[in-house]
Amino acid sequence: MPKKEKAKPDKFQKWFKKLFLFEKLVYRPFFPYKRFFTTEFEDRNYIVVGNHLSLFDIVFAARALDKPIHFIAKSELFEKGLMKKFVLKTQCIPVSRDGSDLKAVMQSMKYLKNGESIAIFPEGRRNYTNEKLLPFKGGAAVLSIKTKTPIIPFVQVKKIRFLRRSYALYGEPIEFAEYYDRKLTEKDIQDCDEKLRNIMLELYYKLSDMLKKKKR
Numbered sequence: 001m002p003k004k005e006k007a008k009p010d011k012f013q014k015w016f017k018k019l020f021l022f023e024k025l026v027y028r029p030f031f032p033y034k035r036f037f038t039t040e041f042e043d044r045n046y047i048v049v050g051n052h053l054s055l056f057d058i059v060f061a062a063r064a065l066d067k068p069i070h071f072i073a074k075s076e077l078f079e080k081g082l083m084k085k086f087v088l089k090t091q092c093i094p095v096s097r098d099g100s101d102l103k104a105v106m107q108s109m110k111y112l113k114n115g116e117s118i119a120i121f122p123e124g125r126r127n128y129t130n131e132k133l134l135p136f137k138g139g140a141a142v143l144s145i146k147t148k149t150p151i152i153p154f155v156q157v158k159k160i161r162f163l164r165r166s167y168a169l170y171g172e173p174i175e176f177a178e179y180y181d182r183k184l185t186e187k188d189i190q191d192c193d194e195k196l197r198n199i200m201l202e203l204y205y206k207l208s209d210m211l212k213k214k215k216r
Helices: 009-029 057-062 082-089 103-114 140-147 188-213
Strands: 033-035 047-050 072-073 091-094 117-121 151-157 166-169
Touching: 033 057, 033 072, 047 057, 047 140, 057 117, 057 166, 072 103, 082 103, 103 117, 103 140, 117 140, 140 151, 151 188, 166 188
Parallel strands: 033 166, 047 117, 047 151, 072 091, 072 117
Antiparallel strands: 151 166
16 A cells, blocks of 8 residues: 655644744743643643743743644734734734634634644733732633633743743643533533633642742
8 A cells, every 4th residue: 555645744833843943942041941741641632721921921832732833812913013923923813802802712713623722821911910810811611612622721830031940830631521512601601711710720839839849
C-alpha cells in the first residue's frame, strides 16, 4: 500500500512554529518559568482557561499543549499597532469587552468542532486587585458543553516579571458531560461557571502551598 503523505503545515501552524522558537531562544532566558502538571493530556483539542495577570500570560496558555492555539482577544487589539499583526497572524478571535459577542462564540465553536484548541481568560481583563480571581465573564463552560470539548484550567499566583522565575500549575481536564445534549438553563450555566472558578481557586491555593514549601 502507498504511504500516506503527511499534511503540509498551513500558514497558521508555520507562524506558531516561529513563535515557539522565538519563545525558547529569546523570551525564556529573560522571563524564565516552570510548569507543573497534575496529569498528562491526551493528544486532542481543548479549551485552555487561565487567570489573567499580564500580557505574557498567553505563553502559559500556548505552552499548555505546545501546539497552535486560538486566543480570544479584545476587539481593540485588531484595530492598530504592533498587536494587530500578532492577533491576525495567530488567528485570534475578537470579542467585545462585555463578552456578549455572538460572532466570537460562533467562531470559537467552529474552531473547536474542527478539532482545534482555543484559549480563554474568563476574568475578561487583567487582575490588578488583591483578589485571587476576578468574577468570571462566562463562556468557557458553555463552549465546552456545546462542543463536548474538555477544559484545561491553569493558574499562576504571581505576575510574570523580567529575570524572575514564574510558575504555572495545570489541572486535570474538566468535562461537564452531564449537561451534554440538553437545553441549558441560566442556572446550569451559572453552576458550571462556578464549578470552573472553584476548581481554579483550588489550583491557586495548591500552587501557593507548593511555592511556600519550595522556599523552606
